[in-house]
Amino acid sequence: MHIQDCTENTCVDQIQKIFHTAEVEIQRKKRVKVKLRLDLVPLFLSYARDYLNFKHLAHISCVDWIEENEFELIFMLWSYEASLMIMVKTRVNREKPEFITLSHLWPQAETYEREIHEMYGINFKGNERLGEFILEDWEGVPPMRRDFDTIKYSKENFYQRPGREDAQDVRETISKHSGEEVPDFAKEFSIRRIEE
Amino acid sequence: MDINWLKVLGIIITPIIAFIVGVAYGGIVRNITARVQNRFGPPVVQNFWDIIKLYSKKTTVSHGWMHHLAPVFAITASVTTLYFIPVLRDSKLFANLSFSGDLIFLLYIMVFGSLGMALGVGQSGNPNAAIGVSRGLSMMVGYEIPFVLALVAIMIQFHTTSLNDLLAVQDKFTNWIIFQSPIAFIAAILAFLGMMGYAPFDVVIAPAEIASGPPSEFGGKYLGLMQTSRSIFTFAKLVLFTDIFLGGAGDFGTLIVKTFLLYMIPVLTGIVNPRFRTEQAIRFFWKWPTVFGVIAILAVVMKG
Amino acid sequence: MISIPVLLLLIFAAGLLAFIAHHTIPVLRDAIVIIAITIAGYIVWQLPGQTSNVNFSIGMFAINWGVTEYSQLFGLLIAVLSFFALIYSSAFMANKERLGYFYMNFMFSIGAMFGIVYSQDLISLFFFWEIMTWSSFMLTIYCCEEAQSVGLKYFIFSAIGAYSILTAIVIIYSGLGSLQLANIFANFGTMSIAAKLAVVILLITGFGVKSAMMPLHVWAPDAYKMSPAPYTAIFSGALSKMGIFGIGLVLFKLAAGQGFYPYVQEILAWIGALTALFSTFYAIFQTDAKKLLAYSSIGQLGYIITGLAIGTPLSITAALFLTIMHGIFKSMLFLSVGAVYYRTGTTNMNEVSGLIRKMPYTFFTALFGIITVAGIPPLGGFAGKWMLYESLIQSNHYFLVIVIFFASTAAFLYLYRFIFSMFLGQEEKETENVKEAPLRMIVPMLILAVSTLVFGVFPGLLLKPISGAMGYLGNFQHAWETSVLFNNWGSEIDLNTIVTSIGGVFIIAWILITVKGYRKNRYVTTKDIHTSGEVPTGNENLTYAIDFYKPFERALGSVLKPSVDKLYNYTGKLLEDSFEHLRYVYTGNGQTYAMYVMGFLLILFLFSELIFGVAL
Amino acid sequence: MTYDKNSKKIVDIIQNFARKHSLWILAYGTGCGAIEVPPTMTSRYDGERFGLRGAATPRQADVLLITGYLATKTLKRVIRTYEQMQSPKYVIGFGSCTINGGMYWDSYNTIKALDRYLPVDVYINGCMPRPESVISGFIKLQQLISEGKANGAEKYQKNLEWYRENQKKVIHNWKMPDYNW
């Protein structure tokens, strides 16, 4: 079934007709939120792409719900014809996070998955390019997880210049340290303005 | 053996003059470019500071002896080219070695530098540099055709291969070869655009594409010598064209005016044009300039 | 003891001895051939003093051998190149198999070349021509199985050439009743116009095969590639010159003065120029160094043919000068490629790179080679090319000069490609343990390399004998004195102004750049290059080698490349197909071949009346 | 070569004058400050008046402009690039984040003080610095050069071990060619 002009309501109906377990709600105008079981998501996405005409994968996101020991994966799909966005949400177990790749549906999904893999450690089966993407030689907890403490890490690993704790003019600090004059930025350069 | 001291003096000071004029032209060109681009631009002497700075770099990276020799090849070609061009008409001092300044010889010696440079560039093993060389040599084949066609047309017309003879022919304003065989001039000047390496023919040193290409591994004194050679070579090419087409010059004032006007052609073209892709550039040369060159020759041959 | 039969006997005997020695005392083998060629060189050098011609007859044929200044020029070239090639091959071939076979054929082809240049009658010329063909064929198929089909291709073309020459001989004999060169040259004009034209065309075709003239060049690249490097040097350096030798004789001794001479000249000149142009284009897109040099060789021979065909004194001087220089520099280049092959086992330019530090002397040779080919002063190629251009302009061949100049400029492309891919560029892991070639290979190469500089600075050393040779061809002596080159920038023997200025500037600049802060030079490896701040992991290929001239190829694109390619492929396929049929006829067996030759002669004799209107 | 203010030779003065008036900036936008470099170099502020010019490769460049925070991944490349440059070479720290980490003081991926890793000649503060202050920074550098004080390269060479130690602390997987001079 091919739906040319689905509005929010027809879309919700359509989805609920086929995916009974899905929690579908209209978040606001042009936003339909679908909550699904993990194993139904690939099926639903290909359904949405091929039958509901949501051709554009805008986004794959991930939220760490450490309190519930789960990752939430969010897929954003956009339909050019209907000007409608559906937000597909699902939960992954945090202990052994795994999902399958969507790169056969949307080539660019590969990139999103690489990032999520690197930042959260979710393994997308079938994606061959998982591995170093943004970080280099990163060891330890994937940095975007809630249990990774960036302040502690940066204090341990990087030299922190003293004197930045309280709000002060950096120029004065420099000049205090090196005994130089405070640079004079007000020096005039001949610069054109529109008014002239 | 009697040594012609005047000649020795000429041999020594000609490259120096060419260097100064060439570098000063570079500075002026940067200024003109800046004015077109709506700004002030550097001081005219800026290029001198650049070259002095390059020579006074404390360390210089070399990839081996061929790399070391590359700028030497370049400057040999440019200075020798200059030596075989009569800089001033009927001047004992600046005639240099151009007893019979020969066009064929000049064609040859002018490419000597490119090949030498290419060899030195090759030793660095930088792929960007190699691509630059591949582009440069291909382009050279491109612009040599119209250039040779134009020169051959002139050779046929005046029955000589000697620059001095050509200068003798152009004894007054109306006899300049630019007026006598304008079609050959058009072909030659289009080739000249390619020879000078300004846009749209700056495919060799395309920074955004191949990170400045051949010179990308050269720094310090090597780059300084290359810039020196480039300045001299620019001047030599300008003098050559002035001698062939614009009747040469009897004194330095005229020479400066003529060469400067000639120089403005590639410079101004370059300011307002993006660059070709390599194959487009080569095809450009093989299209209209070549047609003009052939027409020039046919016209001369038909005339008798 | 100094006479032509001794020379020939010495060489052929040395060949046979080497063959025997290889099976009994292998150490002697190299010594025999080198000593023989040394003595032969001495004999050749002394020959002009012993002016006696050798006359004897075998059956109905009168054999006449003698020395002319023209043949002396080629004789010396052969002797010198063979000497160096044999020294080189004593190291290069050291561990190869079937060396007796190799040396025997090598010596035979040297002997045959001597025979050709010193023959004064057509029968011995043809005889030696066939020996040369055979021995070179044997060496073409020497290396490996794949060479068989290449050898066959070479053989077919050689056979076409041989038949052409044979037919011409028959026609001449039927017309003049003599096969002595002196008689033929004197009385050629008395033959009928059709016979004269036929003879000239047939002989030029026959000789043109060996000098790889454009439509007949198809065999050359593969045959050059397959033959072992020392022999390739001879193949391209000396053997192809036999074609030039013949064409020279035909043009100036037979065709000159005939009514059709100007047309032959024009056509041949254009064939030469187009050969130069197209082979240059092919050379640019080669990936195998030997093939590249082979195409380059074809192109250079194109210049020489053009020079000969123009027929002005200056152009002939240029052609002969280029002939000698081509002999030297192409041997150098093939020998240096051989040295690379000796150490790395490949001649594919995509596979080796960065050998300059490993093999500096080989690089030096190759460098001098390419500068000479490019015709850049102060090395040897310059004077020759200069005179060629000047003669072309003087004789109003304007479009020819443009074509030749274009080919010559485009030659920079393949020359650079050759030296860049092999010697410059990245030093790769595979060539980490490569050493410089052994001394016996280096020394001949270096001597040849230095000789290009010597001849470049003092072209008079060559021009004097060439002038003598031209005296034999016609009344062309001292042609070079009309050249601007020697009038304005040099004396009779050297090019002092040009050489001094270039050398002077070069050395001054070199000293300046070297002295200034020499100690501060930081020598780094080729891995330490600008890679945009990244550090290559080591598996990346940083050598820019494959499809080196892609932009140029694309620019040629619709203009030239496909049509020429199509034509080439088409003709190539046609030839391949015809080989398949010919294979049944030519089994590559000597006896059958001899039988065919005899049969062909018989047919000619029988039907000569029908064909030429003259009974033999 | 030592730069004692009192014993300067005439050659040094000329050389320093040329160096001062010809600063070629390496085309390396290491951080977001790179957005203010084009205005500095183009028609409105026209850095070329002061002899500033872009250079394509480190071999040709004099000034390494660190335009802002350095991620550790970039730091590695910057060090490599700096070591490929030819002495005398200058480093300008551009923006507050090169001085003390700026707003990324708690980020796990950016360094907080550039001068621990490379010898910085001039800092330009601000987030981001206006083109005027960039030019003023360059003028400061020119002053230092003409006084013979901008000798970061020598400092780096002398204290290479200290710098290396700091660099290796941040770059975990140190697979770099040696700095060989």
Next chain:
Amino acid sequence: MREKETTIYLGPQHPGITGNMMVKLKVAGDTIVKAETHVGYLHRAFEKLMEQRTWTQSFPIVCRICVPEPDPNEENLARAIEEIEGREVPERAKYIRVMVLELARLATYGLWMGGQSGSMGLYTMPQWTIGDRDYILDLFEELTGGRVYHMYIWAGGVRRDLPEGFTDRVLKTLDYLENRLPDYDNLLFNNALFQKRAQGVGIIPKDKAIEWGVVGPPLRGSGIKHDVRIDEPYEVYDKLNFIVPTSDGCDVWSRALVRRQEYEQSISIIRQVIEKMPKGDYYNKIPNPLTWQVPPGEAYVKTESARGEFGYYVVSDGSIKPRRVHVRGPAYVHGVSLLEKILVGANIADVSFIMNSLGTCPPEIER
């Protein structure tokens, strides 16, 4: 065993790269066989840092995500918070926001024109356009205090009202920019050489454009009329008159044409905004920023930036800090997966050229 093709590193230190990223090219001759984008050189962990900051403190952070055009980021975060919180925005603030966004678009297109022509060696164009872009930055400076990073659009409105006579100066600048357009046309868009280089290069076929998730001018250059300002109008775009230009060429040239027309459209939009701008409040005051809690909820908001659809996914768990802010920059797809695909088969001379036409901006890829 070393690879057959030559490896060329385009970036991070390369004059032809946009920003700080690397494209590792495998070339045969000068034709690209394989391209691999490497990013992460600019990774500052914004999304992590925002989890450490309060909602108000996040605003200075987000604008640094996209350096050439920071305002869509502020706009997105502000709108997301407003959506979660249900906060009303005064009408005047909406108009001011649109004005700021369109000015930012103009500035970005100025920069783009410079980059596009600089990548093919036309160095006069950047000198002009980047110089002219500075006049827009002057306006920003007057309005917000910052040339590049403005931190002007806040949740609930904008940070301050327009200064006295500001609209006049905006109009004056617009007149100036409009008068410069013929110059730009002559130099770049009507230049036969630019057309020759741009036509048929970097082709994104129409069906692939949808499949690959292309947004913004590249999508419209492939003939698909999609613009967030029309499909999902935010602020007051539904009250303004403008067209969304498209072009069917699918190549660099048609993308350039689209941008060229949008430049004019933006000028017209700003004029309309100034004309229609109501008087009144510019700010709906938020509570004490230090203890400001946004109720639990989530929102995905989109803005049409100069390079395409800019999306923010914001999750609040009811605390004073955001739970998660995920940024979907337009270059995210353009710079990585799309670039890798369309570079294959291209000439090495066109890499930088194509990259510029896609508007690749590395800081928003890796944040």
